[in-house]
Amino acid sequence: MNKLQTFTKGIIRENPVLRLVLGTCPALAVSTEAVNGIGMGIAATVVLVLSNTIISLLRNVIPDKVRIPAYITIIAGLVTVVQIVIKAMAPSIDTALGIYLPLIVVNCIILGRAEAYAAKNPVVYSILDGLGMGIGFTLALLCMGIIRELLGAGTLFGITITANVIAPMTIMVMAPGGFFVFGILIALINKLEKKLGPVDRSSGSACAGCPSADMCGANEQAPEKEVEA
Amino acid sequence: MIQMIVTILLAGLFTENFVLSKFLGICPFIGVSKKLNTAVGMGVAVTFVMILATLVTYPIYTKLLLPAGLDYLQTIVFILVIAALVQLVEIILKRYIKPLYQALGIYLPLITTNCAVLGVTILNFTNDYNLYTNGYLYAIINSLAGGVGFLMAMCIFAGVRGHLETCDIPKGLQGLPITLISAAIVSMSFLGFGGLAEGIFGA
Numbered sequence: 001m002n003k004l005q006t007f008t009k010g011i012i013r014e015n016p017v018l019r020l021v022l023g024t025c026p027a028l029a030v031s032t033e034a035v036n037g038i039g040m041g042i043a044a045t046v047v048l049v050l051s052n053t054i055i056s057l058l059r060n061v062i063p064d065k066v067r068i069p070a071y072i073t074i075i076a077g078l079v080t081v082v083q084i085v086i087k088a089m090a091p092s093i094d095t096a097l098g099i100y101l102p103l104i105v106v107n108c109i110i111l112g113r114a115e116a117y118a119a120k121n122p123v124v125y126s127i128l129d130g131l132g133m134g135i136g137f138t139l140a141l142l143c144m145g146i147i148r149e150l151l152g153a154g155t156l157f158g159i160t161i162t163a164n165v166i167a168p169m170t171i172m173v174m175a176p177g178g179f180f181v182f183g184i185l186i187a188l189i190n191k192l193e194k195k196l197g198p199v200d201r202s203s204g205s206a207c208a209g210c211p212s213a214d215m216c217g218a219n220e221q222a223p224e225k226e227v228e229a
Numbered sequence: 230m231i232q233m234i235v236t237i238l239l240a241g242l243f244t245e246n247f248v249l250s251k252f253l254g255i256c257p258f259i260g261v262s263k264k265l266n267t268a269v270g271m272g273v274a275v276t277f278v279m280i281l282a283t284l285v286t287y288p289i290y291t292k293l294l295l296p297a298g299l300d301y302l303q304t305i306v307f308i309l310v311i312a313a314l315v316q317l318v319e320i321i322l323k324r325y326i327k328p329l330y331q332a333l334g335i336y337l338p339l340i341t342t343n344c345a346v347l348g349v350t351i352l353n354f355t356n357d358y359n360l361y362t363n364g365y366l367y368a369i370i371n372s373l374a375g376g377v378g379f380l381m382a383m384c385i386f387a388g389v390r391g392h393l394e395t396c397d398i399p400k401g402l403q404g405l406p407i408t409l410i411s412a413a414i415v416s417m418s419f420l421g422f423g424g425l426a427e428g429i430f431g432a
Contacts, residue, residue: 021405024259025344029252069312072341076305084301099351102304106344108256175250176417183409187401 006125010132013196016109017140018189023109026100027141028178034157037145039093041138043086043101045131047078048110052118052130054078059119071114076105109137140185147181148172230363234370236426241374243422247345248382249415254345258383259408261336268387269380274336276376279349281318282311283372286350291359307350312341349375386415 016022023044030040054074055062062070083101087094094101104110113133118126150156152172154163162168171177189196247253254275261271286307294300319337322330340346352375353359353368361367389411398407 024255025252028255069309072308072312073305076308080301080304083304099348099355102351103253103344103348105304105308106342106347108342111342171417171420174420175252176413176420178252179409179413179416183402183406183413186409187406190404190406191401 003125003128007128007132010129010134010136011139012136014133015136015140015189016112016133017137018185019196020109020112021186022112023107023137024182026103026107027137027144028175028182029100030097031141031144031148031178031181032152032173033096033149034142034145036093036096037141037143038138039086039090040097040100041134041141043082043097044104044107044109044137045134046082047075047104048113048134048137049127049130050078051075051110051114052126053123055114055118056121056123056126062119067115067119068111071111072105075110075114079104109133144178144181144185147185148177152177232430233361233363233367235429237367237370238374239422239426239429241371242378242381243419244425246378246382246419247348247375248379249412249419251348253348254343254379257339257343258379258386258412259405262383262386262390265384265387265391268383270332271336271339272376272380272383274333275340275343275345275379276373277333278311278315278318278337278340279346279372279376279379280369281314282307282346282350283353283368285314286310287353287359287365287368290354291364295359303351303354304347308347311346311350315341345375345379382415386412389415 010016014020017024017027026040026044030036051071051074055071058070058074079102082104083094086097086101113130117129121129146156150161151169152174153170154166154168155161169177172181241247245251248255248258257271257275262268289306289310290300290303294302294306315337319330319334322334322337349372353371356371358364358367358371390408393407393411402410
């Protein structure tokens with residue numbers, strides 16, 4: 001796989017939110033406004049690129065047995081830095097994102113890419129992979145944010161569009177709207193499955209490294225090991 | 230004080246349900262809710278770890294990090310404490326309390342990266358419980374309410390999904406899309422609890 005493909009695959013073909021179904025919590029929670037989606041997306045992208053870089057550089061140093069705690073520590077450190085920067089530079093974004101900003105630590109896109117990609121590939125590729133996945137995450141959040149803000153508040157990026165013409169459906173910016181829009185978007189993407197080519201959610205491309213990989217929604221087809229256990 | 234406790238309980242269970250209105254712990258909510266027994270197991274394990282995590286992180290933050298001016302280290306300290314705690318609990322249960330381990334053991338390793346657990350420990354401080362004299366108690370009640378709310382949402386949703394299995398669903402919506410849309414409807418029903426605590430206390 002060449003460098004360009006490594007970069008572009010995360011944007012649409014293996015979009016982390018809409019195709020790999022990772023990082024659903026922040027996607028649902030912060031997509032009430034398009035601006036918040038972008039803020040969250042950029043914060044996660046920065047963390048993802050930096051964590052992929054560091055983990056790729058250290059991939060031969062970190063012992064296999066303690067790799068997950070090591071990754072979590074690296075990611076948590078980066079999140080703390082990003083949190084402080086956002087608090088200083090864009091306090092309004094910090095308030096809007098609330099606890100979802102520190103929760104980037106447990107966003108399975110980041111741990112998933114660390115385990116599935118950065119731990120096995122050279123630095124340049126890992127950076128491109130992180131950047132592509134981050135942009136894919138941002139675009140998915142932006143897409144959900146635009147739909148929810150337009151339908152739910154009649155505005156886009158805070159500018160009134162349809163609010164004067166049609167009464168906005170407030171429920172779209174509330175919790176049920178998040179689930180609904182996400183469900184419809186996944187259905188649309190599934191419809192395009194043929195064009196995009198199938199994506200193997202259970203393999204290394206998804207969050208195989210995430211401890212909950214076997215049980216989490218990412219592996220819809222995965223056998224239910226928990227029943228026998 | 231009683232009023233505060235009841236308000237926290239009602240918020241965690243109904244009006245600000247962790248899964249259905251705060252979107253914390255969506256992965257297990259979607260992934261493990263196919264069958265009622267696994268949903269209950271996961272819910273109980275999450276509640277257990279949430280309370281334990283609060284018991285440990287609350288004193289660390291108020292007694293150690295805040296006086297030392299290190300409160301910006303909250304995220305990194307909390308996630309490491311939770312990860313270590315989950316490991317420790319697993320080892321202790323395996324060695325000494327076999328039946329409990331058999332019931333909850335398989336869910337424990339999955340909980341470290343569950344955003345509901347890290348979420349509740351951080352929420353205890355964004356809710357400013359540490360400003361009250363009974364802050365520790367409130368924080369524990371909050372994690373109990375959050376955990377039980379999670380358990381309840383999982384059970385309700387497991388029932389909904391049981392019915393979905395026998396339904397004739399349009400091809401494009403099968404699988405994840407219809408699951409999310411049903412979650413939207415369950416979440417919408419919880420909107421009906423809005424203003425519950427205010428209504429009870431006439432505030």
